Structure formats: C-alpha cells, structure tokens
Amino acid sequence: MKKQFIALLLVVMSIVYTVPAMGAQEQEKADSCVGQAVDTCSSSMITIAYTQLDEVIKDKMGIPMLTVQGNTPTVTIGAHKKVSSRINAFYKKKVKELKVQEKEYTKMAGEDYNQRTQDEKKYWEGYGLGRTYSQGRVDEKVMSIIENNYEYTGGAHPNATRVAQTFSTQTGKQLTLGDVLTDEAKADEFINGFILQETKKYEYKDYFFEDYQQHIKELLTENTWYLSDEGFVIISNEYIISPHVVGILEFTIPYDQFQYLKPEYRPQ
Known part of the structure; x- marks a missing residue:
C-alpha cells in the first residue's frame, strides 16, 4: 500500500509541478504549452526551460535505494546573457547541492536496507527525494520561481516543503x-x-x-x-x-x- 502511495505521489508531483504557470496576459501561450506537453514556455522575451532530473539509484545487486524526481530551470532573457547567466548560476548550484544530497540519502538507504531482516527486505521501497520547480509571475520586472521539495525515508509519509525565489529580470539579482x-x-x-x-x-x-x-x-x-x-x-x-x-x-x-x-x- 505504501509503495502504491509513493508511486502515486511521484506521478502527481510530476504532473502538477513541472508544468510552468503563466501569467494571465500569457494564458493563451500557457494553454498551448500544456496542450503540447512541452517543458519550455515563454513570457514575452523571457523563456524558462525545465530539464528533468529523474533517476533511480540502485545498489550493486540492482536493488533500488533512492528514487529521485525533479527538474531544474534554465532561463533565457532576450539578449541579456549576463542577467540570464546570473540566474542560471543560482540553479546550477542548487543541482550540485541536490547531487550531494542524493549521495547522502543513497548511503542512508543502503545502511537501512542492510540492517533489515530478510522478511523486511521483501517490503523494501527505497528512499525518495524530489525537487521540482514551476513559475509564478514572469515579466519585464521580476521572475518568481517556486521550489517544491519532498523526501521519503521509510516513515509513515513523505515530508514536503515549499520555498521560492524572486529575481529582477533587469539585473538578475535575487530580491529580498x-x-x-x-x-x-x-x-x-x-x-x-x-x-x-x-x-x-x-x-x-x-x-x-x-x-x-x-x-x-x-x-x-x-x-x-x-x-x-x-x-x-x-x-x-x-x-x-x-x-x-x-x-x-x-x-x-x-x-x-x-x-x-x-x-x-x-x-x-
């Protein structure tokens, strides 16, 4: 039952959070994006492309240790390469941080699995990590990106948190x-x-x-x-x-x- 629940959760998160959210002024474009099931959407001269980071990490015996699901945004703001690069550098760093976290959780999962009895191993589901981005308001002034995180370490249910980042699309600075x-x-x-x-x-x-x-x-x-x-x-x-x-x-x-x-x- 737990296994089915986790699988369903991953599917729902993939559907809900990887579809970019457009502004009212871009609704026609958003409908087109959703209809075509693409991972890139634009607002005027601003484009945000979402690269999937999904993977299943297994041990040497092929046992799933960690299921990772998520994406990462890549921003293009017209001809403003420096502004785009400043924002993209932030998310490249976030990907590196996620990779470090993946190693930590894979190690934790392996230790958990190895200390279980043979009967307990029959019901092993592995651990889970997720980091999925979508967008809020995007225009010539600001860009808001919503970050949804979840983790599952074999408990009663996954833990989820949401944070967000807002950038100036004129300078690339993260706004406080x-x-x-x-x-x-x-x-x-x-x-x-x-x-x-x-x-x-x-x-x-x-x-x-x-x-x-x-x-x-x-x-x-x-x-x-x-x-x-x-x-x-x-x-x-x-x-x-x-x-x-x-x-x-x-x-x-x-x-x-x-x-x-x-x-x-x-x-x-």
Whole structure:
C-alpha cells in the first residue's frame, strides 16, 4: 500500500509541478504549452526551460535505494546573457547541492536496507527525494520561481516543503524582502493581520492547530514568499500553523490591497 502511495505521489508531483504557470496576459501561450506537453514556455522575451532530473539509484545487486524526481530551470532573457547567466548560476548550484544530497540519502538507504531482516527486505521501497520547480509571475520586472521539495525515508509519509525565489529580470539579482517592500516592519504587521483574517474564513475550518495564531508571524521568511499574477504570496509550510494532513497552504494578498510593495515591482 505504501509503495502504491509513493508511486502515486511521484506521478502527481510530476504532473502538477513541472508544468510552468503563466501569467494571465500569457494564458493563451500557457494553454498551448500544456496542450503540447512541452517543458519550455515563454513570457514575452523571457523563456524558462525545465530539464528533468529523474533517476533511480540502485545498489550493486540492482536493488533500488533512492528514487529521485525533479527538474531544474534554465532561463533565457532576450539578449541579456549576463542577467540570464546570473540566474542560471543560482540553479546550477542548487543541482550540485541536490547531487550531494542524493549521495547522502543513497548511503542512508543502503545502511537501512542492510540492517533489515530478510522478511523486511521483501517490503523494501527505497528512499525518495524530489525537487521540482514551476513559475509564478514572469515579466519585464521580476521572475518568481517556486521550489517544491519532498523526501521519503521509510516513515509513515513523505515530508514536503515549499520555498521560492524572486529575481529582477533587469539585473538578475535575487530580491529580498528589503528590496521589494517600502517598510518591512509595517508590511510584516499587515501581512500577519491579513493571514489571520484569511484563516478565520469558513473554508479553513478545522485546518489549524489550537494555538496557531501566535505562530502566524513565523510564516514569512526570505524563502517563503513570491509574486504571482494576482499578488504577494506567502507560503505556509506544514507544522507551523497546520498539520501535515492539511498540506502546504498559500495566502495571496492582492496587489491593490498591498500598499507596501514598491511601485517598481508592481505589474503594469
């Protein structure tokens, strides 16, 4: 049963997260991309190609130790090669980090497998790692990339986390909260209040821990926000204000309600 669950999870993640998300102004192009089942999509002069990194790592006896599923983005911004290279260097480094992690988890899986009894080995499923990217808002001002990670080490269920990176498409610089907000302290206070009001909606009934309100302030970090076509997005990872069963949540503040985003980062 667990084996079927993991296989299903991998398929779902592949379908959901490897399809690039386009802006409203590019919806016709996005529909075309999805229809053709391609791994490359463009927004004006900006193109993001996704290279698959899927592999199954086996031991000398051919026993699967680690199933890896994911992709990595390669960005092309018109004729701005230096800007593209700056962003691509970031993701090349992330691939190297993933390869190091693969070796660590393969070793862990081998040690786990070897200490099991023959009966236990019959039900061996191997470990799993995933890192899959998709895109948020992409235009002549910014590019937001969403990174979904998961790991499975033989427990009751895989663990998943989501982070994001936002870059200037003019310079290639990875943007921080200090770069995009007019006043970090006031923006943080506004964001916490907005999320609190959202969580009180009926659609979120029974989603959260009893004391979740005091942990809302822990949601926003330098790695848990991005810009979408609709607004400023805050990622709520598992176990901060809600349990695993709820999954990863996102709260979007519409641009017209968020006065603390600098004008140069607002969509036209």
